[in-house]
Amino acid sequence: MAFSEDTKERLVRVVDVTKTVLHYGWVPFVLYIGFTRSTPQPSFIKLISPLA
């Protein structure tokens, strides 16, 4: 594949940004999906505390 240096640099940057977003956003995303779609909806404290 022949990409120009510019495109390559942009690709690398896009991958880096995606990685960062997923790194900080993935756990909250799964918790949000589960929290909103669960039946019955659990209480928030149950979601994160090991003791509750």
Next chain:
Amino acid sequence: MAAPPATTPYPLGTQPPPPSGPELLGSAQNPSFPSSSSSSSSSSSSSRVSFLDPILLPLNSAIQRLQETRSKLGLTNPGTVEGLQKEVKSVHATNFVFDGARADLTKALSINPIFQVTHAFSMGSQAAPSSYNFGAVYGDSNSFYQAGLDDGMNVTMRVNRQFFPGHTSKVQAQLASTQGQSFVQLEHDYQGSDHSANLKALNPSPADGTGIYIVNYLQSLTRNFALGVETIYQRPSVDMEEASTGYMAKLFGEKRDWVATAQFQGQGIAQATYWQKLSDQVEVAADLQVLAMAQKREAQATLGARYAFRMATLRAQIDSTGKISSVYETRLSPAFGLNFSGEIDHLQGAAKFGFGVSIESGGEMDPNAPPPAPPSVPM
């Protein structure tokens, strides 16, 4: 007039989604494979390209006859290449052995869709430092999400999504806080009526094409024999390329009470396994691995058994390097379980032992209502 939803859940002409769990796919003929679609699609287009009829029609009927003969053979899905040794792995203690102390707290917050969070603590292991791990799992009938976060701020991620019946796309990633430790795997899995195919890309880089790419295909040839092929293409850096092809065969009993597999991978690695269900409670499995490379020749055999008691599971295993290991998992009450693990290496005089507790708590559910059936999650 509203029809009862159970009788006509899908409009005429569309296919209901098949059971998507891997165990269901293997057991019955999968209705997802539209065996007659080729005839219907080309007959509608033949009006536009009717001058090609002398060529297309015989071709069409030949394809149709081929499909009919194929469906008459009654072949079943052979399972995936990745799950070739699934039975053996579930019997052997190798994947269940741990050392040190462990505590797992699981909270099942919802059954359908599946949603649970886990807190896992481990300490005192010889190999790894003490750690804490938080996990969340969400699953419904066409998607599966898993998230993990450990005390070093490393995130693990798994996504399985079923776009069409039989087609599952998977992403698996490890996002490390330190540079260069991250890992991603993109995968697409296809399970047809009598074959399955899988495409995998490990750490693919769109910029320079490096990464590891794996493609495999497994086809049932008779009702209890399947043959497969797998090609691995590795490109660790721009100017280094390597490819190898391996083959595998799977033989199973009429009632699926025994499975024998043989696998030969490129670079001189061969593996043969045998699994048998002796009774409802007892399963045994044997595994032989041979490494025959130019500079290294090695072989290892493993023999293991699994006993399933009413509230406990015992795995015992011995291998040819003189290692004995055993894992005992018991459930004292539905919410409280104890795990014991031990491994003794007689030749090296090494041993490791583990003790674990697992506590499970449910969400607020009506104790009188029957528990909802869990969805079949695409795995």
